[in-house]
Amino acid sequence: MSNIGLIIEERSRDIGDFLVGRLIPFKKKRMIGPFIFIDHMGPTTLGPTKYMDVDQHPHIGLSTLTYMLEGELVHEDSMGTHQRIRPGSVNWMTAGKGVTHTERTPKDLRDGNTFTAHGYQIWVALPKHLEEMEPQFHHIEAKELPRWKDENAEFTLIAGQGYGKKSPVPVHSPLFMVEVKNDEEYSLDISGKLSGEIGICIVDGVIEACEEVIGKGHILVSKVEDTCKIILKPNTHLLLFGGEPLSEERHIYWNFVSSSKERIETAKRDWRDKSFPMMGQDETYVPLPG
Template identity: 35%
Template sequence: MSIETSQIELDCDVDKGCNAIEIIIQPRAKDLGDFSVRRTLPTKERQMVGPWIFFDHMGPAHFPAGSGINVRPHPHINLATVTYLFEGEILHRDSLGSLATITPGDINLMVAGKGITHSERERPEVKHIDHTLHGLQLWLALPEKDEEIDPAFYHYPAANIPQTHINDVAVRVLMGSAYGLTSPVLTYAETLYVEAHLQTTQTLVLPNCEERAIYVAKGGLKIKDRVIPEFAMVVLSAAEGVEIEATEETRIALIGGEKMGKCFIEWNFISSRKERVEQAKQEWLAGNFPQVVDDVKEFIPFPTN
């Protein structure tokens, strides 16, 4: 997903926590016309959690027939995008020739490496009827040694993502290892991405890792005596045995992994090297990025604001 502005850090309300909680980030919805996005990473107070550097919550957006997601071709470098849907579908195309429809429960992993261009649209049979889109798109910063690898695209069907129940709580391990399960999704650094669906009063002890955060995609939580509202992200401390309790039916995403070095960000470009970001910007302005196969009639220009 690409927001057509150079402003990377969208407005958020930040609350300093204590004990198990470092900060609570409450994003403000950014209206993109037909739908809205809530961005909790990066913020001025927190750029990354483990290797995760972008966290966008799309929708839920309800589209009438004839409208829908229509993200024109745009570029990336030195990162990997991870798309996961709760409802609806997205049609992915890229400059490698990849063509994939992501549906709820699937994982799309697009590795930009030294450079890739992609678009995110919808199949005509979806766009011609009333429909809904709801999901998460996250960006992973690649380790320095992997920043300039060849671009690649991987699609993992929902059936291949391991799932279990922990004290009756439905859990899916989307990336990394937790609760005795290991996801098949490729990682480049120590990475954790878990989805859980809790009913009212159910509890779940969170797995440990060097850095981690929990996002409330639906519902609400308590951590000790602290109430966490819907759409908030809680950046957690290194405390072990942190337990969450659902105050209503709740869906959460847990992200984390190893601490990474500082990244430089401008628009859709991130890198450990500021000069590499500027180089990518100039390449896009000059039209030197590869084109999306079968989607060459339009593109997103580099934003001027």
């Protein structure tokens, strides 16, 4: 019996000069565990005139997880954070009651050369009792993340708990995000290794699941918690993510996530009125859509 509940295909959209692929939310599956939004950034060639520049914009009610596979970004926010992120490290920003931030190509990489930018921007909804917490920012270097091998597959625990290990990323609910890479065919059995709803994001390569062959740019959603057996064909790259679903429905509008529609309306008014916490050294402003 198939345990694949849904196969979601990446939908491309353009944000200025940068092409991203929206994976969730999807009309048939709004969330996977507490994960409510996943954008696939690139891979794209940047420079000498095209760079990643996301101007100042707001968030409430969520944590953002930025994970770069290639290229680098600088994160700045209204808490005073200035943090460069390199491939394999994690930027984890918890917006809580409200924060603004930017993400840009570092100045020293704007040197006339070209480079590849490739990564994921992920939103994790906060539990209801933490939606109005004070904003926080944490950066975790790649060397701090748990890594291990099984046969010819390499694993990295990016966030949360799984496989009997715990990431140092300070998450706020039971969840997991695991990177898997292999060079030769590998049988992946995650039964009992991860808890909660399970999403499988195919970054590169091909997998076989329930006698179906599925390529990169798709997310698989398991119908059965804690149970999934798949075959990774040679040179495949996956992100496993999910966890325990939140008990209340989450509403999403633009960059705002909340269990309360009224709270989102307040955030919209605050952003129009520019009464959000703003960055001291950046006067850019992304208008509210519509």
